[in-house]
Amino acid sequence: MFVEERVEKIIKLLNENQKVVVKELSKKFNVTEDCIRKDLKALEKQGIIKRTYGGGVLSRKSAPHNDILIRKNINLEEKLKIAEKAFELIQPSETIFLDISSTNMLIAEKIAKGNKKLLVITNMIDIFRTFSKCDHVEVIGTGGVFDKELNGFVGSTAIENISRHKVNRAFIGSCGVNMFDKSITTFDVEDGNTKKAIICSGKKVYLVMESKKFYYDGTYKFADIYDIDAIIVDEKPDEKICRELEKINVDLI
Numbered sequence: 001m002f003v004e005e006r007v008e009k010i011i012k013l014l015n016e017n018q019k020v021v022v023k024e025l026s027k028k029f030n031v032t033e034d035c036i037r038k039d040l041k042a043l044e045k046q047g048i049i050k051r052t053y054g055g056g057v058l059s060r061k062s063a064p065h066n067d068i069l070i071r072k073n074i075n076l077e078e079k080l081k082i083a084e085k086a087f088e089l090i091q092p093s094e095t096i097f098l099d100i101s102s103t104n105m106l107i108a109e110k111i112a113k114g115n116k117k118l119l120v121i122t123n124m125i126d127i128f129r130t131f132s133k134c135d136h137v138e139v140i141g142t143g144g145v146f147d148k149e150l151n152g153f154v155g156s157t158a159i160e161n162i163s164r165h166k167v168n169r170a171f172i173g174s175c176g177v178n179m180f181d182k183s184i185t186t187f188d189v190e191d192g193n194t195k196k197a198i199i200c201s202g203k204k205v206y207l208v209m210e211s212k213k214f215y216y217d218g219t220y221k222f223a224d225i226y227d228i229d230a231i232i233v234d235e236k237p238d239e240k241i242c243r244e245l246e247k248i249n250v251d252l253i
Contacts, residue, residue, distance in 0.1 A: 001029065007039055014049060014058045016240050018180040021055040057180065074102075078210045078234035083107045085232050085253055086171055086208060087114065094168040095119040098127050099198050100152040100191060101173025103208040105130070111137060121165055123194060124152035140165075147190070154190040159197040170202030172228070174209050175218030179244050182225040185218030192222030199227050206253075207231045214241055225250060 006029050013020055025036045040056045043049045049056040083106035090096060090111070098104040100123060108130040111118060115136055122128065123142040131137045144158025172195055175186050184207065186192045199205050205228045214237045230251035236242060237252075245252050 003039070006031070007043065010039060010043070011048060014056070016238075019052075019055060019057045020049075023054070025055075075210050075234075079103045079106050081234040082208050082210070082232050083110050086206065087111065089206075089232075089253070090116060090118065090169060092116045092118070095121065095165070097162075097165075097167045097170040097198050097201060098122045098124065099170070099172050099195060100124045100150045100154075101171070101208060103173055104171055107171060107208070121162075121167060122152075123154065123158050123162075123198075124150075126151055144194070145190070147188070150188065150191055154188070154194040158194050162194070162197040162201055165201050167202050169204045169206065170198050171206050171208050171232075172198060174207050174213065176213045176216035177207065177209070177225060177231070178217055179214060179225070179241050182248075183217075183221045184223040184225060184228070185221050187218045187220060189220050192220045195222045199223055204229050209233065211235050211237045 009029070010020060010025060013025075020040075022033050022036050022040070025039075026033045029036070040049060040051055043056065044051050049058060079102065082103050086107045087110040096118060098108055098120060104124065105126050108120070108122075108127045111120070112130050112134050117136045119138045119140065120127070120131065121140045121142065123144065128139060128141060131139045142153050142158040142161045144153035144161070145155035146152070147154050174184050177184050186195065207228055207230070209231065211233045225245075226248060228250060230253050231245070232253045242252060
């Protein structure tokens with residue numbers, strides 16, 4: 001087997017399993033462990049993997065860090081699909097939480113155009129504005145420290161107010177989900193801590209995100225994948241991720 005062919009197979013294994021082990025690769029390809037280490041070193045130089053003791057893990061991209069209002073119009077088609085799925089889940093007379101998220105802004109717009117009578121709790125200014133002329137939607141704000149970049153409220157006051165509520169469904173935005181270590185991430189620490197409180201408030205907790213975010217990471221972990229009930233996506237991710245979610249009883253919608 002040529003080196004290039006072996007390296008291609010190693011990359012395929014990385015995409016399937018997120019990690020590789022030197023000893024296992026050595027046996028699989030019938031080459032020395034030093035030979036495999038050279039392959040992994042070359043892949044690390046290309047930025048494809050990060051070498052670890054005894055092997056390597058797939059390098060993950062850092063999620064784009066844009067202002068919330070800019071993000072609303074990025075991947076709009078995908079987010080509209082997610083918003084439609086979320087809206088269909090919501091039942092009349094429920095209490096729901098919509099946190100700071102460009103996708104949640106689109107869910108709010110669908111609710112405003114519909115006729116489901118709901119109580120919506122939110123910490124995002126734009127979601128407040130969406131419901132300003134809706135007779136069928138009652139809105140409660142969390143208050144808290146106003147974050148201009150997020151255009152919403154975060155911090156201890158928001159968290160204290162959120163903790164007083166129990167909602168039927170909480171919809172949470174995220175910068176990325178890592179199925180290797182089961183982490184859910186965002187960029188801002190206070191935003192992450194506020195999301196934690198929202199998760200605790202929900203009888204049913206949903207992540208709303210594009211499928212590609214399974215391959216991205218933020219910089220602050222605010223929850224484990226086990227903390228949520230379901231992930232609402234625009235399209236199914238690869239089979240490996242689907243199987244992992246099934247194992248831990250997290251629904252993919």
